[in-house]
Amino acid sequence: MPELPEMETYRKLLSERLSGKEISRVTINREKSINLESKSFISKVQGARVEAIHRRAKHLIFKLSTGDSLLLHLMLGGWMYVGSENDQPKRTKQVILSFGEMELYFIGLRLGYLHLLSEVELEKELADLGPEPLNGHLSYTAWQDLIGDKRGRLKTTLLDQQFIAGIGNCYSDEICYGARLMPTKQADTLDEAMQKDLYEAIQSVLQRALGFGGYMDQPLYKGDTFTGGYNKHCFVYDREGETCERCGGTICFEEVSSRKCFYCPGCQRE
Numbered sequence: 319m320p321e322l323p324e325m326e327t328y329r330k331l332l333s334e335r336l337s338g339k340e341i342s343r344v345t346i347n348r349e350k351s352i353n354l355e356s357k358s359f360i361s362k363v364q365g366a367r368v369e370a371i372h373r374r375a376k377h378l379i380f381k382l383s384t385g386d387s388l389l390l391h392l393m394l395g396g397w398m399y400v401g402s403e404n405d406q407p408k409r410t411k412q413v414i415l416s417f418g419e420m421e422l423y424f425i426g427l428r429l430g431y432l433h434l435l436s437e438v439e440l441e442k443e444l445a446d447l448g449p450e451p452l453n454g455h456l457s458y459t460a461w462q463d464l465i466g467d468k469r470g471r472l473k474t475t476l477l478d479q480q481f482i483a484g485i486g487n488c489y490s491d492e493i494c495y496g497a498r499l500m501p502t503k504q505a506d507t508l509d510e511a512m513q514k515d516l517y518e519a520i521q522s523v524l525q526r527a528l529g530f531g532g533y534m535d536q537p538l539y540k541g542d543t544f545t546g547g548y549n550k551h552c553f554v555y556d557r558e559g560e561t562c563e564r565c566g567g568t569i570c571f572e573e574v575s576s577r578k579c580f581y582c583p584g585c586q587r588e
Contacts, residue, residue: 325376329373339367340417354434396426399536469506474577487577494519494581567585
């Protein structure tokens with residue numbers, strides 16, 4: 319599932335290509351991927367301009383000239399591609415937004431969605447999300463207040479979107495590795511030094527992932543060599559049986575609350 323670095327990469331690249339452009343055509347191939355009847359959705363979106371693209375947690379928000387917004391959550395298996403009729407993935411597209419000859423394809427939206435919301439509806443939809451971890455949104459003092467009241471294992475704590483926004487399966491493991499803490503360690507057993515290590519790991523791991531374009535498997539457009547670059551730079555995620563670059567130990571895998579979990583028992587503290 320795309321997490322903060324993946325969605326921020328999408329936001330940046332799509333903003334460069336779509337901001338200010340008019341949606342000339344809307345194609346709905348799967349009505350369950352949207353929140354309105356197809357004709358109503360099309361009539362409200364077609365002809366609108368994309369004024370800006372924002373990100374909140376794992377969501378993208380396409381601000382439209384009508385005052386409404388398109389809220390995207392890709393969920394598991396969802397991705398996007400910018401192309402044309404002559405340059406498009408040979409995959410089923412649940413929704414297509416056309417900008418003249420350029421088209422934005424939404425693919426794999428079986429669990430994900432693209433919803434048209436008013437400003438009030440959008441605010442309500444996102445109200446329960448926790449703080450953003452980057453760009454000064456989460457100070458160390460605020461982090462201490464958050465983590466000090468938290469119970470449960472670090473893996474599930476970092477996955478809780480009401481606790482902190484945007485971190486998922488991959489980066490929860492990468493952050494625990496960066497902090498030299500086991501993902502199974504209980505949050506209420508962290509001393510002050512460990513809390514600081516975890517905070518700094520959140521900052522450094524997510525910034526590093528942003529620098530490599532996240533870990534998405536698919537390019538966003540033809541010739542895109544940036545998106546997904548983090549795949550080759552993961553410390554532990556999806557590296558079961560490989561050698562830890564830090565201590566030379568062997569990276570292990572187990573399930574934690576039915577979620578994949580990768581770690582190095584040699585240099586992560588329980």
